[in-house]
Amino acid sequence: MAQLSVVNESEGYLKVNYMNADRGIMSWVLTLDHKRIALMYFVLTMVSFFIGGMLAEAIRIEHLTPGETIMGANTYNRMFTLHGVVMIFMFMIPAVPGIFGNFCLPLMLGAKDVAFPRLNLLSVYVYAVGAGLLVYAMASGGVDAGWTFYAPYSLSTPATIFPALLGVFIIGFSSILTGLNFIVTVHTLRAPGMTWMRMPLFVWATYATSIIQVLATPVIGITAMLVGIEHVFGFGFFDPTRGGDPVLFQHMFWFYSHPAVYIMVLPSMGVISEAVAAVSRKNIFGYKMIAYSSLGITFVGFFAWGHHMFLSGQSALDSGAFAIISMLVGVFTAIKVFNWVGTMYRGSIAVNALLFYVCGFLFFVVFGGMTGIAVATVSLDVHWHDTYFVVAHFHFIMVGAVLMGVLAAIHMWFPKMFGRMYHEGWAMVAAALIVLGFNATFIPQFLLGNAGMPRRYFLYDEKYWMLNVASTAGSTLLFIGFVIVAIYLIYALKHGPIAGSNPWGLTGLEWQTTSPPPKHNFIGQPTVEEDPYTYQKKGEKVEHVVI
Amino acid sequence: MKGYILVLVALLIGTVVTVVTGKMDLGSFNLAIALIIATTKATLVVLYFMHLKDSTGVNRLVFVVSIIFALVLIAGVFGDIMTRNPVSLPHGGPVPRTGTPSSAMHLPAAHH
Amino acid sequence: MSSSEAHQEHEHPWYLAHHFDNIKVQNYAVRMGMWLFLGTEVLLFAGLFLGYTVYRYFYPQAFEECSQLLSVGMGAFNTVVLIGSSFLVVWAYHSIKHDQVKKCAWLLFLTIVCAGIFLVVKYFEYMHKIHEGQLPGKMYTFEGVTAPGANMYFSIYFLMTGLHALHVIIGATILAVLMVRVMKGKYGSHHNVPIELGGLYWHLVDLVWIFLFPLLYLI
Numbered sequence: 001m002a003q004l005s006v007v008n009e010s011e012g013y014l015k016v017n018y019m020n021a022d023r024g025i026m027s028w029v030l031t032l033d034h035k036r037i038a039l040m041y042f043v044l045t046m047v048s049f050f051i052g053g054m055l056a057e058a059i060r061i062e063h064l065t066p067g068e069t070i071m072g073a074n075t076y077n078r079m080f081t082l083h084g085v086v087m088i089f090m091f092m093i094p095a096v097p098g099i100f101g102n103f104c105l106p107l108m109l110g111a112k113d114v115a116f117p118r119l120n121l122l123s124v125y126v127y128a129v130g131a132g133l134l135v136y137a138m139a140s141g142g143v144d145a146g147w148t149f150y151a152p153y154s155l156s157t158p159a160t161i162f163p164a165l166l167g168v169f170i171i172g173f174s175s176i177l178t179g180l181n182f183i184v185t186v187h188t189l190r191a192p193g194m195t196w197m198r199m200p201l202f203v204w205a206t207y208a209t210s211i212i213q214v215l216a217t218p219v220i221g222i223t224a225m226l227v228g229i230e231h232v233f234g235f236g237f238f239d240p241t242r243g244g245d246p247v248l249f250q251h252m253f254w255f256y257s258h259p260a261v262y263i264m265v266l267p268s269m270g271v272i273s274e275a276v277a278a279v280s281r282k283n284i285f286g287y288k289m290i291a292y293s294s295l296g297i298t299f300v301g302f303f304a305w306g307h308h309m310f311l312s313g314q315s316a317l318d319s320g321a322f323a324i325i326s327m328l329v330g331v332f333t334a335i336k337v338f339n340w341v342g343t344m345y346r347g348s349i350a351v352n353a354l355l356f357y358v359c360g361f362l363f364f365v366v367f368g369g370m371t372g373i374a375v376a377t378v379s380l381d382v383h384w385h386d387t388y389f390v391v392a393h394f395h396f397i398m399v400g401a402v403l404m405g406v407l408a409a410i411h412m413w414f415p416k417m418f419g420r421m422y423h424e425g426w427a428m429v430a431a432a433l434i435v436l437g438f439n440a441t442f443i444p445q446f447l448l449g450n451a452g453m454p455r456r457y458f459l460y461d462e463k464y465w466m467l468n469v470a471s472t473a474g475s476t477l478l479f480i481g482f483v484i485v486a487i488y489l490i491y492a493l494k495h496g497p498i499a500g501s502n503p504w505g506l507t508g509l510e511w512q513t514t515s516p517p518p519k520h521n522f523i524g525q526p527t528v529e530e531d532p533y534t535y536q537k538k539g540e541k542v543e544h545v546v547i
Numbered sequence: 548m549k550g551y552i553l554v555l556v557a558l559l560i561g562t563v564v565t566v567v568t569g570k571m572d573l574g575s576f577n578l579a580i581a582l583i584i585a586t587t588k589a590t591l592v593v594l595y596f597m598h599l600k601d602s603t604g605v606n607r608l609v610f611v612v613s614i615i616f617a618l619v620l621i622a623g624v625f626g627d628i629m630t631r632n633p634v635s636l637p638h639g640g641p642v643p644r645t646g647t648p649s650s651a652m653h654l655p656a657a658h659h
Numbered sequence: 660m661s662s663s664e665a666h667q668e669h670e671h672p673w674y675l676a677h678h679f680d681n682i683k684v685q686n687y688a689v690r691m692g693m694w695l696f697l698g699t700e701v702l703l704f705a706g707l708f709l710g711y712t713v714y715r716y717f718y719p720q721a722f723e724e725c726s727q728l729l730s731v732g733m734g735a736f737n738t739v740v741l742i743g744s745s746f747l748v749v750w751a752y753h754s755i756k757h758d759q760v761k762k763c764a765w766l767l768f769l770t771i772v773c774a775g776i777f778l779v780v781k782y783f784e785y786m787h788k789i790h791e792g793q794l795p796g797k798m799y800t801f802e803g804v805t806a807p808g809a810n811m812y813f814s815i816y817f818l819m820t821g822l823h824a825l826h827v828i829i830g831a832t833i834l835a836v837l838m839v840r841v842m843k844g845k846y847g848s849h850h851n852v853p854i855e856l857g858g859l860y861w862h863l864v865d866l867v868w869i870f871l872f873p874l875l876y877l878i
Binding site: 548551555569577605606620624638642 | 695697701705706712717718719735739742749750804805806807808855858865866870877878
Binding site: 187215219240243244245247248251252255302303305306313314315316317318321 | 605612613616619620623624626627628629630631632635636637638
């Protein structure tokens with residue numbers, strides 16, 4: 001374990017903690033405390049998740065019947081567009097870095113704050129402005145070009161696309177600021193004795209994510225700007241009637257948006273690395289491999305964007321090259337999966353909601369990943385492109401893997417952030433519902449896509465009816481699961497049992513300070529003299545504990 | 548300080564060279580020469596004016612990596628447009644040069 | 660470094676943030692932060708450079724002929740102005756490191772003047788184009804070059820020089836703020852990293868133009 005100059009662990013609840021150390025609304029509005037900023041991200045991204053979820057439910061209810069159910073075709077186009085835009089830009093990209101990166105990174109490194117606290121505060125406000133613009137775009141008629149806003153339709157759609165594009169551009173800035181902050185934090189604010197190979201794996205994952213955020217986001221920025229300018233001024237960059245190339249748009253768009261999916265999934269993978277060690281009470285198997293594979297995903301992920309464009313007119317040569325590189329990225333994920341499973345093997349497995357989320361994650365990342373390799377095969381993608389098969393594939397990763405990671409993070413760090421424990425029984429019920437509900441929602445979609453149901457179509461053929469009903473039923477289960485999670489967590493905020501510094505008995509610097517942490521994180525400067533996961537000494541056997 | 552003046556002079560000379568060679572007709576070498584001169588000037592600015600020469604390895608890595616990824620973007624797109632079926636390219640492919648200038652104004656003809 | 664000695668109180672100047680142990684670490688961190696930000700700017704412009712290379716590949720003749728419609732003299736003049744301003748700003752940084760406060764302020768002022776000159780020249784260039792109808796997108800009415808793709812050239816011209824000019828304005832603003840702070844005596848040999856960082860941003864503006872000039876005006 002790491003040492004502190006003054007023992008900071010306690011069984012109790014720290015009365016004067018980061019949430020009440022400074023009082024008054026201005027102390028929150030102008031806070032420089034990374035933990036308060038994390039809470040601000042928590043609230044904003046959860047609201048976004050709720051909005052995105054409601055849009056998803058609207059789509060699923062519409063698909064209860066093959067014809068028109070509750071909305072017209074134009075509204076439907078807006079629903080799926082906004083579901084994508086909200087979920088991706090307002091929830092998934094900012095959530096884990098914004099909440100847990102902000103809260104946990106400095107604690108895990110033994111630092112007092114991130115490298116640039118004022119930039120951190122700015123990133124939250126920039127996010128809020130961008131999100132506000134997106135909400136405004138939604139309210140003033142919505143956008144209907146798909147979250148991918150392909151040219152040439154996005155250039156000429158009558159919908160109010162410009163505020164949405166501006167919103168995306170601005171939210172991108174927030175992402176860049178966060179990534180920049182975290183990279184510098186990891187380089188400069190590690191506690192004495194914490195070498196790179198002693199950093200927790202969540203830090204490695206966040207670092208890898210931050211690299212992508214910094215390098216890729218400017219490209220979506222310029223792309224969104226170009227479409228906006230074309231929409232208003234008719235510049236002709238992507239407009240075939242003016243000599244432009246619409247496929248060029250797709251290249252620029254996916255150059256960011258493919259690495260973006262790694263922005264979404266890498267932090268969750270980092271969470272799972274921590275959670276796997278936690279539920280197995282065992283040292284991580286293959287620490288170096290997991291750390292390096294995060295960087296591998298970051299870099300190789302930049303070379304794979306064309307696999308979204310197999311049917312766009314892109315040349316066969318380029319498509320083939322992108323296909324092979326995309327499969328290569330799968331290798332890094334596979335490395336991680338083997339190491340996580342290897343960690344759990346012969347571990348002292350705790351049966352709790354965290355375990356359910358870990359297992360759910362593993363199952364979903366394997367199936368989502370394998371179907372990813374499947375659609376990366378050009379000849380197969382000819383059949384599956386723009387069908388529900390692809391939709392199911394990316395939801396397996398985005399909801400199945402990323403969301404399980406988010407839920408695991410919330411449950412693992414809730415006691416640290418708020419000093420109280422939630423009700424484990426209800427947590428397990430909700431987790432089971434979510435995992436089952438997820439399967440019920442999206443496995444039918446694989447079958448639908450393979451049978452030929454296209455995505456983003458308002459109407460569908462009668463033969464797809466039953467599976468669509470099944471999918472909607474599953475989504476209802478999912479929804480109930482989320483509602484239960486919200487209820488017991490909000491209840492636990494005020495009424496949960498006191499957690500103490502280290503309710504899970506985990507290693508890691510964040511558990512060596514009180515729950516909730518004090519304003520300046522630690523008393524004195526922690527120093528690190530050991531590896532990050534020290535459940536067992538070298539050669540020592542796992543102690544199987546029955547809790 | 549002397550170093551900065553030397554770099555300034557080199558940059559100004561580079562500017563003169565690029566303007567002079569730009570006006571000459573060197574066929575397809577025009578682009579290559581212009582890029583080489585620009586890259587040399589840029590390298591001087593980055594190394595000496597921006598002190599990357601004396602900077603930490605991390606900063607150098609950051610800058611170099613960003614340039615590399617910009618080139619990856621361009622390379623990936625060119626891999627596509629150079630091998631795509633011409634039907635799916637704007638104007639059916641790169642517009643071949645006509646021997647005569649298309650401009651109504653009296654400009655020097657393009658001889659490439 | 661043992662934990663109990665970390666909380667020293669005698670060395671805490673106003674410019675050292677509380678979460679950094681000492682000024683060396685802070686300077687290292689802010690420099691890295693600035694280089695990361697410059698990396699993002701490189702990738703922002705990369706999208707436009709991509710557009711330029713792609714459309715030049717498609718429309719070589721139109722691009723050549725249109726580039727001859729640009730004034731090489733004005734472009735070269737602007738190049739010299741920016742290179743000179745880069746020199747001035749690094750001289751300003753050199754001065755403040757040697758506590759030459761007045762000199763630094765003057766040099767920063769001259770750099771901002773260079774920025775102004777650049778923008779004035781650009782204004783005249785744009786005015787000429789508006790007059791000729793060599794405008795981007797919907798507003799293109801120029802008929803002087805009939806090779807296909809001429810309109811694309813001007814769209815790209817305005818996008819690239821426009822984004823660049825925006826960065827000139829932002830850079831000049833940053834330098835102006837720094838100049839005021841220099842005059843207020845905030846910087847000297849003990850603390851001058853902000854001037855360095857402002858200079859770095861300005862050099863990026865110069866770097867982009869070093870590539871824009873030959874690509875748009877000369878070839």
